[in-house]
Amino acid sequence: MVQSFATRKTCMIEKRTFEILRVSGMPVTDDELLGDLHRLASSSGKGTVGLLEYGRSGRYNESTMVRRFGSWNKALIAAGLAVSNEVNISDERLFENILVLWQHNGRQPRRAELSKPPSAISQGPYKRRFRSWYVALKEFVEYANGGDAVVPLRQSKSNTPAIKQTGRDPSLRLRWKVLQRDRFTCCACGASPALAPGVDLHVDHIKSWSKGGQTVAENLQTLCARCNRGRSDE
Numbered sequence: 001m002v003q004s005f006a007t008r009k010t011c012m013i014e015k016r017t018f019e020i021l022r023v024s025g026m027p028v029t030d031d032e033l034l035g036d037l038h039r040l041a042s043s044s045g046k047g048t049v050g051l052l053e054y055g056r057s058g059r060y061n062e063s064t065m066v067r068r069f070g071s072w073n074k075a076l077i078a079a080g081l082a083v084s085n086e087v088n089i090s091d092e093r094l095f096e097n098i099l100v101l102w103q104h105n106g107r108q109p110r111r112a113e114l115s116k117p118p119s120a121i122s123q124g125p126y127k128r129r130f131r132s133w134y135v136a137l138k139e140f141v142e143y144a145n146g147g148d149a150v151v152p153l154r155q156s157k158s159n160t161p162a163i164k165q166t167g168r169d170p171s172l173r174l175r176w177k178v179l180q181r182d183r184f185t186c187c188a189c190g191a192s193p194a195l196a197p198g199v200d201l202h203v204d205h206i207k208s209w210s211k212g213g214q215t216v217a218e219n220l221q222t223l224c225a226r227c228n229r230g231r232s233d234e
């Protein structure tokens, strides 16, 4: 059946009118943002929605959510939804690199510092993933402060009563917890990269792991490379 030009034109206009949901530039209300979180949380049946997932299927920009509510998880809390722990491998790499820079500088890293060593990731991936450095730092802190910092336990294989031994390498969350607690300064000599650039901080076991020391915050301390070397020579 041949449609007339006039009919087709009307259809197109109607379709376009129907698709326009808001005038561009019109501010989004908190209710609209929270309503969209609810929409996705209930359509997936998970009762929550991750930042990545929202970026794919959300109606608004995920960085608008973060700016409006302070962080992704705070937006979920404001919506009365469960906090999401969604993090993928590339997020972990991006966060790990932020921690490397934070540790290297003894303070919150600046965006320009992404383009020089020891940063292993340039500005591009952060911009694509988080839209802005501000959002990247917010999400890093939210992630690093969240969840369980303890390294998964390993069960002893011997016949003696089970001795639980933590893994050797502290997780990102655990290193962050220890470095924050010690204010990014060496526990032995007080050196800090924030005051003396070039000071290299490490998170060290107080009772060494090989001698049964656990990888928990109480058995970890921040040491500069010099003091750390001194200890391993003992």
Ligand SMILES: [Zn+2]
Pocket (backbone or CB within 6 Å): 186, 187, 188, 189, 190, 191, 223, 224, 225, 226, 227, 228
């Ligand atoms: Zn030291």
